[in-house]
Every structure is written in structure tokens, then in C-alpha cells.
Amino acid sequence: MDATDAKILKVLQRDGRLTNQELSAEVGLSPSPCLRRVRNLEAAGIITGYTALVDQKLCGFPVTGFVRIRLANHSDETVRGFEARIAEIEHVLDCYLMAGGEDYQMKVIARSLDDYEQLVRKTIQKIPGIASIETSFAYGVVKHARGLPVSAEMRP
Amino acid sequence: MDATDAKILKVLQRDGRLTNQELSAEVGLSPSPCLRRVRNLEAAGIITGYTALVDQKLCGFPVTGFVRIRLANHSDETVRGFEARIAEIEHVLDCYLMAGGEDYQMKVIARSLDDYEQLVRKTIQKIPGIASIETSFAYGVVKHARGLPVSAEMRP
DNA sequence: TCATCTATTGGCAGATTCTGCCAAAATGCA
DNA sequence: TGCATTTTGGCAGAATCTGCCAATAGATGA
Known part of the structure; x- marks a missing residue:
């Protein structure tokens, strides 16, 4: 868990559907080590999943x-x-x-x-x-x- | 907003990084109308974003x-x-x-x-x-x- | 300081996926 | 029924993914 991992987490929390290429560009890596770090974070249980955020009011729960x-x-x-x-x-x-x-x-x-x-x-x-x-x-x-x-x- | 849209939202809340192909298979559509529905849900503001879920304890916030x-x-x-x-x-x-x-x-x-x-x-x-x-x-x-x-x- | 060892990185390439476009099918309405 | 509108499915070029390998960076100890 270093500064690069932290940046990956920060970026993926902001947009969990970024392409690996986009993500790697944002964190300053090339795609393949970036993907490996993400997989490691998932395997370590630090990233527990991904989800779509849904508007509560628009879904009828005001x-x-x-x-x-x-x-x-x-x-x-x-x-x-x-x-x-x-x-x-x-x-x-x-x-x-x-x-x-x-x-x-x-x-x-x-x-x-x-x-x-x-x-x-x-x-x-x-x-x-x-x-x-x-x-x-x-x-x-x-x-x-x-x-x-x-x-x-x-x-x- | 019909039953298919609801199913898309349900599935994407469970796993926000599903491939459009996987998503379309789960909701019983072919990829292209499925992608269009997702884009519509995003444009309508019903899907407000995507995010990675991060383990609070493992990140040091017990x-x-x-x-x-x-x-x-x-x-x-x-x-x-x-x-x-x-x-x-x-x-x-x-x-x-x-x-x-x-x-x-x-x-x-x-x-x-x-x-x-x-x-x-x-x-x-x-x-x-x-x-x-x-x-x-x-x-x-x-x-x-x-x-x-x-x-x-x-x-x- | 230098040699060595380990962990991490970058690039490559085949396989997969994305996504705009068009015709076909389904749906709703009078 | 017949027409208009919406939605769907398939296609294809472009983009992306991801496993593998050599090269690099960083650490360790003498």
C-alpha cells in the first residue's frame, strides 16, 4: 500500500468505471502494472466491489x-x-x-x-x-x- | 423506466464494473440496446456515477x-x-x-x-x-x- | 562503493469488448 | 387492421483487455 495504490483508490472511488488505460494515465503508470495493482487491491479485500450510484429521489425514495x-x-x-x-x-x-x-x-x-x-x-x-x-x-x-x-x- | 431498466440498475448496483456483454446477458437483452439503456439512465441522472467500494477497516478507519x-x-x-x-x-x-x-x-x-x-x-x-x-x-x-x-x- | 537479488515496470500481441449505424421487429394507437 | 413510433439485434471497425517476457529500479549486505 503505497502512494500509487492510494491514488488508484482515490480515482476509482471517484469513477469506478474508468478504463484501465484512463486509470493508468491518471495515476502515472502504464496499463499493465496498473491493472496488476488493481487486481492486488481486489485480492487483498481493500477493494470490496464496484457499484453504480443511483439517485434516491429519482428512484422514488424521497x-x-x-x-x-x-x-x-x-x-x-x-x-x-x-x-x-x-x-x-x-x-x-x-x-x-x-x-x-x-x-x-x-x-x-x-x-x-x-x-x-x-x-x-x-x-x-x-x-x-x-x-x-x-x-x-x-x-x-x-x-x-x-x-x-x-x-x-x-x-x- | 420499465422492468428492464430496474433490472439493469439492480445488476449494476451489485457489480458496477460488469462488461456490457455480461450485463446484457444478465438482463436478457443484446449488447447494443442494453448499452443504450445504460446511457439513458446516466443521462437522466438516475445513475449518478460509479464507484469502487473500499474496506473501511483495511484502509485504517476502524x-x-x-x-x-x-x-x-x-x-x-x-x-x-x-x-x-x-x-x-x-x-x-x-x-x-x-x-x-x-x-x-x-x-x-x-x-x-x-x-x-x-x-x-x-x-x-x-x-x-x-x-x-x-x-x-x-x-x-x-x-x-x-x-x-x-x-x-x-x-x- | 559495488554486486546481487527482488520487486516492479513497460511493451507486445492475440483475444475480447465497445459502440455507432441500419434494417427488422415489436409496440401502441386510432 | 394499418400506420407511426419505439425498441431491438446484428454487424464491423476501433478501442481495450490482459497474460507474458525482458528491462529497470530499488534494496540489501559485504
Whole structure:
């Protein structure tokens, strides 16, 4: 992982469909070592995949909300069951296990406020073992970075 | 926007570097109409770009936190200044304007807890107009979807 | 300083893919 | 049904990919 790798990551986060030739030109290499570096980054698990970015509103999901959940207990069964159910709900875009208290926070999208309410009350609320739910809406997006600020040196 | 477009979006969210031939095979088209549909989705702004997904931990950012901020007032100057500063901080991955109260919520990454504290206290805290800051750490990631559940019909 | 060894690079070439163009097929409408 | 419009499939020249090999750069130790 050197400065060239970092530059490759930066460029590929900006445009993940660049041609290997274009990429190699941007990072100052010839195509074949450039391709090898990309393959190495993929094999090392640093690049985990590529994806098309899709406009959330244009796809009919104008509503974004955050849901915070506290479980009634943290037995293995409750936790596993909860996390498995969350993983299945495709309107839940991500979910974090929060430190300090047995709390989850997840980002949820919906086609309307009604749908959002339905989703929370009829799907999420019904998962066993939930002690409490808090919900908050996003009014708008101020910033949405499309990648990490990767650099060559990485202190553990 | 029909079922074929939806399938294209679904497949490209799963693997944004598929060859046009592979993509066309997966969606059941021949390459040339498939490419034209992709170009149309790009031109319509539905596909906003492509990106490489990078492993956050392997890149040296094991810490994820959420920061909630309340502004002291919502004059244009304060709001613009705040949002402009946030946009510059590359450790702030995203930031939402929350409904109900003048609140922002942002996701922040750091190389360590120390760095996180430094970032919050020395960079974010210093932005003018902040009334209060609340912070919470993520202990781990339960789910991280790589795309929206796009479908053909989209109710407004 | 120099010799040696290792890792990385650049160029080459056959195979694959891209992509603009045109005719054919499918679809929608009256 | 018949017409107009949209979408599709195939073709072909141009561009790109990618495995292989020799050459280069950088590090190591005497």
C-alpha cells in the first residue's frame, strides 16, 4: 500500500468505471502494472466491489429516516433473530451496533411518509425482542461523500 | 423506466464494473440496446456515477461515529457557513439536515478514538454557530446495503 | 562503493469488448 | 387492421483487455 495504490483508490472511488488505460494515465503508470495493482487491491479485500450510484429521489425514495432501537435483552437468540430480520428488510440501507447500551441505529428509506410509518410499525416494530424505538427524519442531504479519504500510510 | 431498466440498475448496483456483454446477458437483452439503456439512465441522472467500494477497516478507519449538532440560530450566514465547513471535512462521510429542530446528523470516521476526539473537538466543535454536539460510536456494522431496492413502478 | 537479488515496470500481441449505424421487429394507437 | 413510433439485434471497425517476457529500479549486505 503505497502512494500509487492510494491514488488508484482515490480515482476509482471517484469513477469506478474508468478504463484501465484512463486509470493508468491518471495515476502515472502504464496499463499493465496498473491493472496488476488493481487486481492486488481486489485480492487483498481493500477493494470490496464496484457499484453504480443511483439517485434516491429519482428512484422514488424521497424519504430518509434514522431509527434507533433498544433491545429488551441481549441473549444470543434475540440478537441473532433481530439482526437476521434487519438484514432481510431492503428498505433498511444500513444498521450499526452502537456502543453504550444495547442500541442499534439504522438508516431507512421509503417512498412516502405513510410508507415509512407502515415500515416502522408493521415490519420493524414486529421483530421480537425490541424494547424501544426512536425515529427521526432527514429533511435533506447536506453532504454525501462518495469514498473514504484513503492515504498511503495508515497507523493502526 | 420499465422492468428492464430496474433490472439493469439492480445488476449494476451489485457489480458496477460488469462488461456490457455480461450485463446484457444478465438482463436478457443484446449488447447494443442494453448499452443504450445504460446511457439513458446516466443521462437522466438516475445513475449518478460509479464507484469502487473500499474496506473501511483495511484502509485504517476502524472507528465510525455519529455526531448530532444543533445550531445556535438558523440565519443564512450560520447555516451556509456550517454546511460549507462540513463539506470540506473529508472524515465526515455524510450529513443530513434533520426535521424537527435545527439538527444535523453526520457520519464520521477516524483512525482511532483519539483521532475521533480530536476531530470532534478541534475541527467540528470550532465551526461557528454550534449550540450543542452529541456523539455516539458504532461498535460494529450489522448491515451495509450496496444499493437501493429499485423497482419499475414508482409512486410519487 | 559495488554486486546481487527482488520487486516492479513497460511493451507486445492475440483475444475480447465497445459502440455507432441500419434494417427488422415489436409496440401502441386510432 | 394499418400506420407511426419505439425498441431491438446484428454487424464491423476501433478501442481495450490482459497474460507474458525482458528491462529497470530499488534494496540489501559485504
